[in-house]
Amino acid sequence: MSARQLSEYLATASTRPVLIDVREPWEYHTCHIQHTQLIPMRQIPTAMNELDPDQETVIICHHGIRSRSVAAYLAQNDFSNIINLSGGIDEWAKTVDHTMPLY
Secondary structure (H helix, E strand, O other): OOHHHHHHHHHHOOOOOEEEEOOOHHHHHHOOOOOEEEOOHHHHHHHHHHOOOOOOEEEEOOOOHHHHHHHHHHHHOOOOOEEEOOOHHHHHHHHOOOOOOOO
């Protein structure tokens, strides 16, 4: 899902998806989408036990590469409703929130 598509979806969704940011803490503190939960990529194998595998979940990283890997990993572990933010937080900053810092 593109950044613009996600922005529009979040504005109209009757049930908000879970937003999981898999970047490192310093990256998250530099910038992040409001209402995201930080779970660094390396912590996903243990943290996924606390997530609902049926809940719509958007995975976010810097450019969409780590999040794509995490989304594939979750899908292999019976998560049924995973969305990858294509282009990551970088694309979000460039197309949705122009006040967000780039790094």
